[in-house]
Amino acid sequence: MAGSHAGSPKSWLAVIVIIAGFxxxxxxxxxxPNWPLVWAGVGLIAVGGVIALVVDIFSDVIVDAPRVLTAEKIDRKS
Known part of the structure; x- marks a missing residue:
């Protein structure tokens, strides 16, 4: 495999914090509903968003060259 789209551990930390808050x-x-816990979840999502901004999560993607797939001719009988 030529490359990876997995991201770095610091980006995954931000994602895990956001998922935990959600x-x-x-x-x-x-x-x-238990409103204090709802707002704690919202706060955790906000903390995850700040972590994502600090680690610059959007620049973490590694884009490989596009794959070229050949199309095979399909023989359909009518």
Whole structure:
């Protein structure tokens, strides 16, 4: 394989923090809703967003050269 689109560990840290906040907020909404936990989830998402900005998550993508796939001729019988 020529390259990777996986990203760096620092970018994954930001993604994991955002997913944890989303999960916490979603579970808190199902439990009542429990508003303090919902807002804690929102805060965690905001912290993850700040981490993403600090580590410059959008410049972490490695773009490979496009793949060229050949089309095969399909013989269809009518």
């Amino acid at each position: 999960t916490l907020g979603g579970v808190a909404l199902c439990l009542g």
